[in-house]
Amino acid sequence: MSQTQTHAGLARLQIAQRVAQDLQDGAVVNLGIGMPELVANFVPKDREIRYHSENGVLGFGAIAAKGEEDPELINAGKKPITLLPGAAFFHQADSFAMIRGGHIDVCILGAMQVAENGDIANWSTGAADAIPAVGGAMDLVAGAREIWVMTDHTTREGAPKLVTRCSYPLTGKAVVRRIYSNLAVIEVGDPGFIVKELAAGVSLERLQELTDAPLHVHVSEPPREILL
Amino acid sequence: MSQTQTHAGLARLQIAQRVAQDLQDGAVVNLGIGMPELVANFVPKDREIRYHSENGVLGFGAIAAKGEEDPELINAGKKPITLLPGAAFFHQADSFAMIRGGHIDVCILGAMQVAENGDIANWSTGAADAIPAVGGAMDLVAGAREIWVMTDHTTREGAPKLVTRCSYPLTGKAVVRRIYSNLAVIEVGDPGFIVKELAAGVSLERLQELTDAPLHVHVSEPPREILL
């Protein structure tokens, strides 16, 4: 746990809940490996979200309860899930036809780094002895209509993940539209990182200290506080 | 009906029966539009043949009886068919994946012309006012492991269909391995048309008169007579 998380900011489940609040009724949403998997636990009232997992299922629900796990019903992060009415299974070529063909409304990915121009790096540190592992991330950034990133604002060591320019090998160029971190909701656009919301107890100054690129605020629209 | 058919040679159903005799147990066989459709009515004793139709079915049986027709269960020639146990339906891209991907053992096609080098023309006369219609023929000649042609030996007007060189636009180059006509069974190889069998009452001389390319016979293996 990082220092920032223990002092202020959202827990992982709270970030997931906050992301889900922005999903529109009827949206088809792919959930990436890691923290994004938690989003499936939160569907806002009066809305239906169709969650897609690239390993071959559309229409799944929350993570399976203890004792209800089925090793042949898992998400992209290999966690056991549950099904909702109207679910469908399909093979990998069909699943990635959905992704590459532009049929996914929103994809929520974890990230190692996001740059202010929307570049994302989430598959390899590029270190000489790193085991690179890309999975479906490059297909998702190439094909989904919108890419949102869900991440801790900094690494476990406290280094910024939101940067001027990614130092790790890229997954995709200029693709990220929004970032949901434990500290803020940030839009990625012109001129870069635009702060929309701040978690309770987090100041803009503190956020800037933990971000390796200039933060912007529309004067007419100061950041709101995240209320869950 | 041509002169040759009324005098000697096989009727359409007899050609179909003769073709079926050469299909091996377990073979996957695509049946082209027209005369080849009839082959599905004949499965040799003690053998199972898996008939494939490119419009999306594997494992069909004979043409449907009068009164049993289903307009949503038809073959490539749009004739109503029946199903055998173990049949499966699939969409057009999967059906042609079977064809193009080399999964069909034998494809039996009709032809307008077949040349002694195995070229086949069966989709257009190339005439200025012709309505060209290719269907799946070019995919089949490109993808099936073996192409057999089933045809009347001559056109309705009595012109040869087995020729030195096709004058009509080609469907495929050097692809035909065997020809089953109303008059003979002919292998296409080196050095061209090799007569294997003659229909009862048809002489080699008469067959040569009706063929626009030299016929060959292996001296050690004179043509047999077709017995059904």
Added chain:
Amino acid sequence: MIDKFYSSLQAAVADIKDGSSILISGFGEAGSPVELIHALIDQGARDLTIVNNNAGNGRVGLAALIAAGRVRKIICSYPRSSGSTVFQELFRAGKIELELVPQGTLAERIRAGGAGIPAFYTPTGAGTPLAEGKEVRSFAGREYLLEYGITTDFALVKAQKADRFGNLTYNKVARNFGPIMCMAAKTTIVQVRRLMPAGSLDAEAVVTPGIFVDRLVEIPDPVVESALISQGASYP
């Protein structure tokens, strides 16, 4: 709540504009969405580019759309039909454009379009007149043609059962182009025989997942095109 069902054919096709490109399912009459096509005739859009395996039968369905002069161009594999001269007459009169595509190439181009693949290589047609003007490339000593993915503004498809999410099953060989056409259009409109309650379709047996479907209309007892034709029917 997600509910892709429309109460009328008219509403489902209302926004098809002049000049639209439209995928229409069916192999001959099997899988042809005749009611949707007739609604399109009533709706009036012109100058259409149609992708179908064939070019219509008799004077109903697709043949009626062509006969009404609404189709500028047709992309198909087999425009001959024993029962129809509608396409032939317009084609010979130079009033309709034809792009003839081998059936497997047509299917693969539609799937590619739906799958985000802009182009692929195929052996089909190499060395034939249909290779004219196409890029040729050798792989492992064999010639292949470069073919492009097809995407369109709309798809009109016939299916068997659907739930409100747009999950579909088909009936026998009426499946043919339906699943891949659903993938390749900006807006996919499907007529189905039966609206099923959510959760009643087996997740293992759904053929087209709802992600590929935008609008549904229930037509419990669709016309049989061949029966109409043998009665000498024409539309409208």
Added chain:
Amino acid sequence: MIDKFYSSLQAAVADIKDGSSILISGFGEAGSPVELIHALIDQGARDLTIVNNNAGNGRVGLAALIAAGRVRKIICSYPRSSGSTVFQELFRAGKIELELVPQGTLAERIRAGGAGIPAFYTPTGAGTPLAEGKEVRSFAGREYLLEYGITTDFALVKAQKADRFGNLTYNKVARNFGPIMCMAAKTTIVQVRRLMPAGSLDAEAVVTPGIFVDRLVEIPDPVVESALISQGASYP
């Protein structure tokens, strides 16, 4: 009579030679044909090229095959696993070759191989380090990479039900790479939970038609890989 069932795992994998290329189904443990892989370990073939989404878990199944030193090269999208260091150690020691392929490109390359498509263009990976050495081409102003179809000598696949013709259904997301891998191998070997009488599988719900399947073995109660791993099991 057609009957693709083999009486033993041993007989089904007997002719896999040293140097063979093998597609192995599964996404993690879901869909992994562990019994077939263990039979392959017993059989002894070496110098294999394996295509799988991952690189094995624990010290059973694919990880055990790798640990046994039988795999020269692996083509996969995600060789990291929380529970296994087998691949990592051999990779860092330079004893196994890795071709890292984005998951959707991997799936499409396998499907293309099975469908007779030698190569296609995809946007995935363009502008990234995984584009290195690949042909780049623009369509409508966007960059795409040329990717090649994959075909192999064998496929080892896990499915749910089969009839003697080789028609298959799958179980939930264990379907994953199974259907496309069945298409892309010269010889496809499938372990299934249940042998069904001919005619008992619904023709509308068959996922893999028998044309793509060569050999079947019935394994009514396959091991659960994650359970084996949590027991600390290794193979052999």
